Amino acid sequence: MNSPRTILFIAFLVVSFFLYQNWMVETAPGTKAPENVTSTQSSNNAENSDVPSGGSAVAADVPESDQPVVTQQSETTIRVRTDVLDVEIDTRGGDIVSAQLLEFAKTQGSEERFQLLQNSSNNVYIAQSGLIGPDGIDASGNGRPSYNYEKERYESETEVIEVPLTFTTQNGATYRKVFTFTPGKYNVDVRFEIDNNTNNTLNTQFYGQLKRSMATGESGSMIMPTYFGAAYSHDDDKFEKYDFDDMLDKRLNVNSQTGWVGMLEHYFVSAWVPTQQQQNRLFSRVANGSQAIIGAIYPMTSIQPGSSETIESQLYLGPKDQDAMAKIVENLDLTVDYGFLWWLAQPIFKLLQFLQSIVINWGLAIILTTVIVKALLFPLTKAQYVSMAKMRMLQPKMTALRERYGSDRQKMSGAMMKLYKEEKVNPLGGCLPMLLQLPIFLALYWVLLESVELRHSAFVFWIQDLSTKDPYYILPILMGASMFLMQKLQPTPTADPMQQKLFQYMPVIFTVFFLWFPSGLVLYWLVSNLITIAQMLIIYRGLEKKGINVRNKK
Template identity: 80%
Template structure:
């Protein structure tokens, strides 16, 4: 396989891959409205359990209904908490986190506005809810508990912040819901303390759920398809996507001792992380036909008279930081979804991360990664061009065989194989390096697409965000020019006029195709081309000295 044909083959595979990705996006969560029958069936199920919260799962339609009583006031308010990384609002009705801004991440490049992960707007709901259900739960058909509070504003960038909320029943049972925020961390400890001052044994269950409007969020584009929906992990599966269409079709209902539930978008994630020492129930449902809910329910906790029990959980609200998520719970780092090439993408990311820690620039880290990859592939690249040169030298003999056995395909094939064996030529020797570069290209594509570390990371001059396209299209044009130069260096152009035309337009096609690629990926491809050009010049010079280079069918 000669180099232009290899490039064409890779182009076909890459285009096919992205067309497939686009098809996945078109049929992905939130992109297709539920049918009338689906919506009707789901809403009917919602209505059936709208004022009832079963002990085994949560079935509230639009949260658990409003509560009438409270220990301090029946009117709910919001509590503001700010650390160096999080700015959240907690609703005292239910103690839900109804707003969360990530202070280390701008909404857009060079914007003063911070990225908002959670919000509670009429047209866009995305909240983290938790409470106590069961026989003696305070979140039930009678409504959500409205907690009393000590103050409405907390702020610290150096010390832990504890936000205590309290609800006291008429029988004297005290329910405390305590949020603990740690500076520099995106995980929030959520702890319930149940002080039973009554004469009866209490039974209650913790639940935590994430609720999000299905019509909000983006699934990316053909070039940059990104997942928007839910995901979970349990005993039998490390990481499972569970999109909104899946929720409409059937409810999630599994038990597991390990795992978590989450809502995902491009670079950010929210996740309830239950304790891993008990058998919990993971569930999902759709409320009002438009709001997706995924959550976890603990087994019942028994609280004896005159005793106190504590129930703990964690809530993660932040970026898809693989290192920090891996420390919180097993497999949460898999929400950084590198696709089926994760086994290749993860080492590439680790290499990028290591190099960036040295050069302090993600663009330079990409260049160094490219140099390392091309150096590792150089033996195969050399073998490729040597094989191509030998194949060219055999062209006269191959032409003679085709003319001799034109009417006998089987005999022609046998004689061809005999010729390859005699001359010690592998007809597929030119393909291997190209095929090896394709998974590397795709793996790096996913790394640059999914890794939040590259979001808003600048390179030099006009490249201020390696995760988005080049605003002036300079890198794609340079990449196209490098492809054109590579073609000019090919010792044997295609002889077929149609192929010649096709190869001539390949740099143009690739240039147009790469206009919308992340600039970090285009940078990789450009540097790879430049290194390939240098390698071609070195290899061809050596082959010329050995008399193996031919142009047309003549030795040079």
């Protein structure tokens, strides 16, 4: 990143990267259907039903045509408010039909909270769960059960909240659906307590699913592409995106002991996390041609007469908090998608997180991270400039070789290699720091793009959100000026007037390109340039003391 030639190369790679990144989002990266995804052919009733078919690794499917067409409206909603969540539970079916994240504003500086789940005429995004199978209360011909409830409002910021819903069948079986909310946590425990007060064995299956309108949501721009769609994890794949277009084409039908299913958007995720001690079935389908459904179904549970059983699951409704999600289930933290450089982005994020805990400012943490990165790369940077200086000193000899061998490229190439060996010059010595810097830049780009911790995080003065562009474009302009200064300090890389003119325009091209970058990323690049300028002056001064002229001095 320190010479015009390498800057030109980086520009090409960066532009190519963002075009590729945008293409990946548009075509749903990683959304190939696994081999055991089945066709979407089914009856019309099944496509309109909220209730999935039965079936698992140990139980036969309940015919989908026997499932009800669920058209009932909400009767009563129960509101539950903790310190981080404000949710509404529909007493018909016991579905969570609304969820606000109280620690996240909808927009910068807004009093309105971010709405994750909602159930409106033009945007359906809800978390459903129930019991199907021969004795499942959500699989009867009467539709979803209407639960009895104790009260309509629960609120506590310090105490665990339990919300019990009760339904009793005509034959005396009692089903309790209990939601447990814990202060400071976005995962909700959902359990069914079944008391079999009948004379017959009850057979039922738990299901949990997420239902979302496919037409809503944003996938970002070319500069900031973000994924909007479904995802899942199972025994054979830690993390797989499952785009709505693929969901329209093929159904998910995977048996797995581990894993989860979820809906992803920029910074936020909802996910059903089944118990990991049994073979569950992960499934998907599309309802009404416009609503995507992804979920998990448990194996059949048998409750003997006079006995009781408890079936448990977890629902995560919140930000893409890697630390919190990693504690819930393995691989859920991979919803923070750092791309193919995740192995580099994760330690960079950990470093950022550690520094922020000390300086209490993400902008300062970015600056300190840049200083650390540049310090680690300094030996390579020094080697780069020494190599550039030696290459400059070899120019007269290179010119003589060209005159001697003319158009004989083979002899010319051999003579150049011999000259490099004699002078102990590595012609690729100037490329290594650039090749190391580019992955770091791309990894930091993903960190700033995906990490919810930087959402609406202020730096200083006019920079009130490091995850979005500079509103006044001051940082990009300063970054362009720093590139221009770097260019002036460096040796002329070529005598070709055309290439020289192109190099002169590089600061302008980069400035325009960076106008739409997240301000945190521009801050990183600006600080990196300033440190590079300081390093250049130190290195040049040392070389010039040895009599090596590395700058454009007459």
